[in-house]
Protein backbone atom coordinates (compact mmCIF):
# COMPACT_ATOMS: atom_id res chain seq x y z
CA UNK A 1 0.00 0.00 0.00
CA UNK A 2 2.41 2.72 1.09
CA UNK A 3 5.26 0.47 0.09
CA UNK A 4 4.17 -0.86 -3.23
CA UNK A 5 1.06 0.00 -5.14
CA UNK A 6 0.10 -3.04 -7.11
CA UNK A 7 -1.95 -2.64 -10.23
CA UNK A 8 -4.28 -5.37 -11.33
CA UNK A 9 -2.05 -5.62 -14.40
CA UNK A 10 0.56 -7.11 -12.04
CA UNK A 11 -1.53 -10.26 -11.96
CA UNK A 12 -0.11 -12.39 -14.71
CA UNK A 13 -2.66 -14.32 -16.69
CA UNK A 14 -0.91 -17.50 -15.53
CA UNK A 15 -1.97 -16.66 -11.96
CA UNK A 16 -5.62 -16.48 -12.84
CA UNK A 17 -6.58 -20.03 -13.56
CA UNK A 18 -9.64 -20.36 -15.75
CA UNK A 19 -12.78 -21.41 -13.90
CA UNK A 20 -12.80 -24.77 -15.66
CA UNK A 21 -9.47 -25.58 -14.00
CA UNK A 22 -10.61 -24.92 -10.46
CA UNK A 23 -9.59 -28.21 -8.89
CA UNK A 24 -11.27 -27.63 -5.54
CA UNK A 25 -14.65 -27.31 -7.15
CA UNK A 26 -15.84 -30.85 -6.50
CA UNK A 27 -15.28 -30.24 -2.82
CA UNK A 28 -16.94 -26.86 -2.84
CA UNK A 29 -19.94 -28.12 -4.76
CA UNK A 30 -20.42 -30.76 -2.10
CA UNK A 31 -20.28 -28.14 0.62
CA UNK A 32 -22.48 -25.83 -1.37
CA UNK A 33 -25.05 -28.58 -1.74
CA UNK A 34 -25.01 -29.25 2.00
CA UNK A 35 -25.21 -25.56 2.77
CA UNK A 36 -27.92 -25.00 0.23
CA UNK A 37 -25.88 -22.51 -1.77
CA UNK A 38 -27.74 -22.30 -5.02
CA UNK A 39 -26.23 -22.41 -8.47
CA UNK A 40 -27.98 -22.53 -11.79
CA UNK A 41 -27.60 -26.00 -13.23
CA UNK A 42 -24.57 -26.20 -15.49
CA UNK A 43 -23.24 -22.81 -14.42
CA UNK A 44 -20.09 -24.43 -13.12
CA UNK A 45 -17.97 -26.77 -15.19
CA UNK A 46 -17.02 -30.08 -13.57
CA UNK A 47 -13.48 -30.25 -12.19
CA UNK A 48 -11.02 -31.16 -14.88
CA UNK A 49 -8.51 -32.85 -12.59
CA UNK A 50 -8.37 -34.32 -9.11
CA UNK A 51 -8.19 -32.34 -5.89
CA UNK A 52 -4.64 -31.74 -4.79
CA UNK A 53 -3.09 -29.74 -2.00
CA UNK A 54 -6.14 -27.89 -0.81
CA UNK A 55 -7.29 -27.38 2.75
CA UNK A 56 -9.36 -29.68 4.87
CA UNK A 57 -13.05 -29.59 4.15
CA UNK A 58 -15.20 -28.07 6.90
CA UNK A 59 -18.30 -30.07 7.83
CA UNK A 60 -21.68 -28.84 8.95
CA UNK A 61 -21.62 -25.35 7.47
CA UNK A 62 -24.99 -23.58 7.65
CA UNK A 63 -26.36 -21.53 4.79
CA UNK A 64 -26.69 -17.77 5.17
CA UNK A 65 -28.66 -15.09 3.36
CA UNK A 66 -25.45 -13.90 1.67
CA UNK A 67 -25.34 -16.38 -1.18
CA UNK A 68 -23.69 -16.14 -4.55
CA UNK A 69 -27.18 -16.20 -6.03
CA UNK A 70 -28.35 -13.19 -4.02
CA UNK A 71 -25.15 -11.31 -4.85
CA UNK A 72 -25.46 -12.20 -8.52
CA UNK A 73 -21.73 -12.01 -9.23
CA UNK A 74 -19.20 -14.67 -10.16
CA UNK A 75 -16.90 -16.05 -7.48
CA UNK A 76 -13.23 -15.21 -7.80
CA UNK A 77 -11.31 -18.39 -8.60
CA UNK A 78 -9.74 -20.26 -5.71
CA UNK A 79 -6.22 -19.95 -7.16
CA UNK A 80 -6.54 -16.15 -7.40
CA UNK A 81 -8.04 -15.84 -3.89
CA UNK A 82 -5.12 -17.84 -2.50
CA UNK A 83 -2.15 -16.55 -4.50
CA UNK A 84 -2.87 -12.82 -4.90
CA UNK A 85 -2.69 -11.66 -1.29
CA UNK A 86 -1.65 -8.87 1.01
CA UNK A 87 -0.18 -10.29 4.21
CA UNK A 88 2.88 -8.23 5.01
CA UNK A 89 3.92 -10.64 7.79
CA UNK A 90 5.03 -12.87 4.90
CA UNK A 91 6.36 -10.16 2.58
CA UNK A 92 5.03 -7.20 0.65
CA UNK A 93 4.70 -8.87 -2.77
CA UNK A 94 1.33 -10.29 -3.81
CA UNK A 95 2.86 -13.74 -4.26
CA UNK A 96 4.92 -13.65 -1.05
CA UNK A 97 2.16 -14.91 1.29
CA UNK A 98 1.42 -18.00 -0.83
CA UNK A 99 5.18 -18.62 -1.23
CA UNK A 100 6.29 -18.08 2.36
CA UNK A 101 3.27 -19.04 4.46
CA UNK A 102 3.34 -22.67 3.35
CA UNK A 103 5.23 -23.83 6.47
CA UNK A 104 3.11 -21.77 8.86
CA UNK A 105 1.24 -24.06 11.27
CA UNK A 106 -1.96 -22.27 12.29
CA UNK A 107 -2.97 -24.86 14.90
CA UNK A 108 -2.85 -25.21 17.83
CA UNK A 109 -4.04 -21.61 18.21
CA UNK A 110 -5.45 -19.49 20.98
CA UNK A 111 -6.79 -15.97 21.30
CA UNK A 112 -6.47 -13.69 24.34
CA UNK A 113 -9.70 -11.87 25.19
CA UNK A 114 -9.30 -8.89 27.49
CA UNK A 115 -10.33 -5.32 28.24
CA UNK A 116 -13.93 -4.38 29.05
CA UNK A 117 -15.36 -7.91 29.28
CA UNK A 118 -16.83 -10.05 32.05
CA UNK A 119 -15.21 -13.22 30.70
CA UNK A 120 -11.58 -12.42 29.88
CA UNK A 121 -9.10 -15.21 29.26
CA UNK A 122 -7.19 -17.26 26.77
CA UNK A 123 -9.60 -19.09 24.52
CA UNK A 124 -8.44 -22.01 22.40
CA UNK A 125 -9.49 -21.95 18.76
CA UNK A 126 -11.85 -24.86 19.46
CA UNK A 127 -13.37 -22.93 22.38
CA UNK A 128 -13.88 -19.86 20.28
CA UNK A 129 -15.27 -21.38 17.09
CA UNK A 130 -18.25 -23.61 17.55
CA UNK A 131 -18.76 -25.78 14.47
CA UNK A 132 -22.52 -25.27 14.93
CA UNK A 133 -22.23 -21.57 14.21
CA UNK A 134 -20.32 -21.81 10.95
CA UNK A 135 -21.98 -20.15 7.98
CA UNK A 136 -21.28 -19.88 4.29
CA UNK A 137 -21.20 -16.23 3.19
CA UNK A 138 -20.39 -14.86 -0.23
CA UNK A 139 -19.11 -11.29 0.06
CA UNK A 140 -17.53 -8.73 -2.22
CA UNK A 141 -14.04 -7.83 -1.03
CA UNK A 142 -12.54 -4.46 -2.01
CA UNK A 143 -8.86 -3.68 -1.40
CA UNK A 144 -7.87 -0.04 -0.96
CA UNK A 145 -5.52 -0.62 -3.92
CA UNK A 146 -8.63 -0.70 -6.15
CA UNK A 147 -8.81 -4.42 -6.91
CA UNK A 148 -11.66 -6.60 -5.75
CA UNK A 149 -12.79 -10.18 -5.46
CA UNK A 150 -15.91 -12.17 -4.60
CA UNK A 151 -15.08 -14.71 -1.90
CA UNK A 152 -17.14 -17.54 -0.38
CA UNK A 153 -16.14 -17.35 3.29
CA UNK A 154 -16.89 -19.79 6.09
CA UNK A 155 -17.16 -18.14 9.46
CA UNK A 156 -18.85 -17.20 12.70
CA UNK A 157 -20.72 -13.92 13.18
CA UNK A 158 -18.45 -11.62 15.19
CA UNK A 159 -21.45 -10.45 17.26
CA UNK A 160 -22.06 -14.00 18.57
CA UNK A 161 -18.43 -14.30 19.59
CA UNK A 162 -18.41 -10.94 21.37
CA UNK A 163 -21.61 -11.74 23.28
CA UNK A 164 -19.85 -14.75 24.83
CA UNK A 165 -17.09 -12.49 26.17
CA UNK A 166 -19.67 -10.52 28.18
CA UNK A 167 -19.03 -7.00 26.90
CA UNK A 168 -19.31 -4.35 29.64
CA UNK A 169 -21.47 -1.28 29.14
CA UNK A 170 -18.50 1.02 28.66
CA UNK A 171 -16.95 -1.11 25.88
CA UNK A 172 -17.16 1.16 22.82
CA UNK A 173 -14.53 -0.35 20.50
CA UNK A 174 -13.03 -3.71 19.62
CA UNK A 175 -9.28 -3.93 18.97
CA UNK A 176 -7.66 -6.86 17.16
CA UNK A 177 -4.02 -7.96 16.95
CA UNK A 178 -2.23 -10.37 14.65
CA UNK A 179 0.40 -12.83 15.86
CA UNK A 180 3.79 -11.16 16.35
CA UNK A 181 6.41 -13.87 15.82
CA UNK A 182 9.21 -13.19 13.30
CA UNK A 183 10.31 -16.84 13.56
CA UNK A 184 7.00 -17.93 12.09
CA UNK A 185 6.24 -14.80 10.08
CA UNK A 186 9.48 -13.90 8.30
CA UNK A 187 8.10 -10.64 6.88
CA UNK A 188 8.14 -9.27 10.43
CA UNK A 189 11.96 -9.23 10.34
CA UNK A 190 11.59 -6.15 8.19
CA UNK A 191 9.98 -3.08 9.72
CA UNK A 192 7.54 -2.25 6.94
CA UNK A 193 4.85 -1.88 9.62
CA UNK A 194 4.99 -1.41 13.38
CA UNK A 195 4.18 -5.02 14.41
CA UNK A 196 1.89 -6.49 15.49
CA UNK A 197 -0.63 -5.62 12.79
CA UNK A 198 -3.53 -3.92 14.57
CA UNK A 199 -7.09 -3.16 13.58
CA UNK A 200 -10.25 -2.00 15.26
CA UNK A 201 -13.97 -1.46 14.92
CA UNK A 202 -16.52 0.61 16.75
CA UNK A 203 -18.74 -1.65 18.89
CA UNK A 204 -21.83 -1.16 16.69
CA UNK A 205 -19.77 -2.01 13.59
CA UNK A 206 -18.47 -5.15 15.26
CA UNK A 207 -22.01 -6.17 16.28
CA UNK A 208 -23.39 -5.57 12.78
CA UNK A 209 -24.57 -8.89 11.27
CA UNK A 210 -22.17 -8.47 8.31
CA UNK A 211 -19.04 -8.64 10.48
CA UNK A 212 -17.62 -12.14 10.23
CA UNK A 213 -14.80 -14.04 11.86
CA UNK A 214 -13.71 -16.23 8.97
CA UNK A 215 -12.09 -19.63 9.37
CA UNK A 216 -12.51 -20.92 5.84
CA UNK A 217 -12.96 -20.19 2.15
CA UNK A 218 -14.64 -22.31 -0.50
CA UNK A 219 -15.90 -24.72 2.17
CA UNK A 220 -12.36 -25.51 3.30
CA UNK A 221 -10.12 -24.39 6.16
CA UNK A 222 -8.38 -21.06 5.50
CA UNK A 223 -5.02 -21.35 3.79
CA UNK A 224 -2.31 -19.64 5.87
CA UNK A 225 -1.86 -16.88 3.28
CA UNK A 226 -5.52 -15.90 3.82
CA UNK A 227 -5.11 -15.46 7.57
CA UNK A 228 -5.43 -18.91 9.16
CA UNK A 229 -6.78 -19.99 11.45
CA UNK A 230 -9.08 -17.01 12.12
CA UNK A 231 -9.41 -13.55 10.58
CA UNK A 232 -11.89 -10.71 10.40
CA UNK A 233 -14.03 -9.88 7.35
CA UNK A 234 -15.89 -6.53 7.14
CA UNK A 235 -17.03 -6.37 3.51
CA UNK A 236 -18.16 -2.70 3.52
CA UNK A 237 -14.67 -1.57 4.50
CA UNK A 238 -11.39 -1.62 2.59
CA UNK A 239 -9.58 -4.96 2.80
CA UNK A 240 -6.92 -3.82 5.26
CA UNK A 241 -9.54 -3.72 8.05
CA UNK A 242 -9.92 -7.49 7.60
CA UNK A 243 -7.06 -8.39 9.94
CA UNK A 244 -5.59 -11.89 9.66
CA UNK A 245 -4.33 -14.56 12.08
CA UNK A 246 -5.81 -12.89 15.17
CA UNK A 247 -4.30 -13.67 18.60
CA UNK A 248 -5.88 -10.92 20.69
CA UNK A 249 -9.29 -9.23 20.92
CA UNK A 250 -9.58 -6.34 23.37
CA UNK A 251 -12.75 -4.40 24.14
CA UNK A 252 -11.82 -0.79 24.86
CA UNK A 253 -13.31 2.53 25.92
CA UNK A 254 -11.08 4.54 23.57
CA UNK A 255 -10.65 4.22 19.82
CA UNK A 256 -7.71 1.83 19.32
CA UNK A 257 -4.64 2.55 17.18
CA UNK A 258 -4.65 0.78 13.81
CA UNK A 259 -1.61 -0.21 11.73
CA UNK A 260 -2.32 1.56 8.46
CA UNK A 261 -3.53 4.69 10.19
CA UNK A 262 -0.28 4.73 12.19
CA UNK A 263 1.74 4.21 8.99
CA UNK A 264 -0.07 6.84 6.93
CA UNK A 265 -2.68 8.86 8.83
CA UNK A 266 -3.43 11.11 5.85
CA UNK A 267 -4.10 8.09 3.65
CA UNK A 268 -5.80 5.55 5.91
CA UNK A 269 -8.37 6.49 8.53
CA UNK A 270 -9.95 4.50 11.32
CA UNK A 271 -13.25 3.94 9.53
CA UNK A 272 -11.95 2.95 6.06
CA UNK A 273 -15.43 2.54 4.63
CA UNK A 274 -15.45 1.86 0.90
CA UNK A 275 -16.28 5.25 -0.59
CA UNK A 276 -15.99 5.78 -4.35
CA UNK A 277 -16.37 9.55 -3.99
CA UNK A 278 -13.43 9.96 -1.61
CA UNK A 279 -10.14 9.54 -3.45
CA UNK A 280 -7.08 8.17 -1.78
CA UNK A 281 -4.52 11.03 -1.87
CA UNK A 282 -2.61 9.13 -4.58
CA UNK A 283 -5.35 7.47 -6.64
CA UNK A 284 -9.07 7.43 -7.33
CA UNK A 285 -11.39 4.98 -5.60
CA UNK A 286 -14.19 5.42 -8.13
CA UNK A 287 -13.52 2.15 -9.97
CA UNK A 288 -12.04 -1.22 -9.24
CA UNK A 289 -10.46 -4.13 -11.05
CA UNK A 290 -12.34 -7.30 -10.25
CA UNK A 291 -9.57 -9.89 -10.29
CA UNK A 292 -10.14 -12.14 -13.29
CA UNK A 293 -12.02 -9.47 -15.25
CA UNK A 294 -10.67 -7.13 -17.90
CA UNK A 295 -12.83 -4.01 -17.69
CA UNK A 296 -13.00 -1.99 -14.51
CA UNK A 297 -16.25 -1.80 -12.57
CA UNK A 298 -17.60 1.21 -10.72
CA UNK A 299 -17.06 0.93 -6.97
CA UNK A 300 -20.26 0.98 -4.92
CA UNK A 301 -20.73 3.09 -1.76
CA UNK A 302 -20.04 0.85 1.25
CA UNK A 303 -19.00 -1.72 -1.37
CA UNK A 304 -22.69 -2.36 -2.06
CA UNK A 305 -23.63 -3.00 1.59
CA UNK A 306 -25.18 0.41 2.29
CA UNK A 307 -28.57 -1.06 3.14
CA UNK A 308 -26.97 -3.01 5.97
CA UNK A 309 -24.53 -0.41 7.31
CA UNK A 310 -25.21 3.16 6.14
CA UNK A 311 -27.32 3.90 9.25
CA UNK A 312 -24.24 3.28 11.44
CA UNK A 313 -22.85 6.55 10.08
CA UNK A 314 -25.93 8.77 10.19
CA UNK A 315 -24.91 12.33 10.86
CA UNK A 316 -21.19 11.65 10.28
CA UNK A 317 -19.19 13.41 7.57
CA UNK A 318 -17.53 10.44 5.87
CA UNK A 319 -15.01 12.68 4.14
CA UNK A 320 -13.77 13.75 7.54
CA UNK A 321 -14.13 10.31 9.15
CA UNK A 322 -12.53 8.30 6.33
Ligand SMILES: Nc1nc2c(c(=O)[nH]1)N[C@H]1C(S)=C(S)[C@@H](COP(=O)(O)O)O[C@H]1N2
Nearest residue numbers: 085086087088143178197239240242243244
Ligand atom coordinates in the same frame (compact mmCIF):
# COMPACT_ATOMS: atom_id res chain seq x y z
N1 LIG B 1 -2.21 -9.23 9.68
C1 LIG B 1 -2.49 -8.73 8.48
N2 LIG B 1 -3.77 -8.68 8.07
C2 LIG B 1 -4.07 -8.17 6.86
C3 LIG B 1 -3.04 -7.68 5.99
C4 LIG B 1 -1.70 -7.76 6.45
O1 LIG B 1 -0.73 -7.37 5.78
N3 LIG B 1 -1.46 -8.30 7.69
N4 LIG B 1 -3.38 -7.14 4.77
C5 LIG B 1 -4.75 -6.62 4.63
C6 LIG B 1 -5.09 -6.26 3.25
S1 LIG B 1 -4.42 -4.82 2.64
C7 LIG B 1 -5.98 -6.99 2.50
S2 LIG B 1 -6.49 -6.46 0.97
C8 LIG B 1 -6.52 -8.28 3.01
C9 LIG B 1 -6.31 -9.42 2.01
O2 LIG B 1 -7.01 -10.57 2.39
P1 LIG B 1 -6.99 -11.87 1.44
O3 LIG B 1 -5.55 -12.26 1.25
O4 LIG B 1 -7.76 -12.92 2.15
O5 LIG B 1 -7.59 -11.47 0.14
O6 LIG B 1 -5.92 -8.67 4.25
C10 LIG B 1 -5.78 -7.61 5.17
N5 LIG B 1 -5.38 -8.13 6.46
Ligand SMILES: [Mo]
Nearest residue numbers: 143144239240
Ligand atom coordinates in the same frame (compact mmCIF):
# COMPACT_ATOMS: atom_id res chain seq x y z
MO1 LIG C 1 -5.76 -4.27 0.82
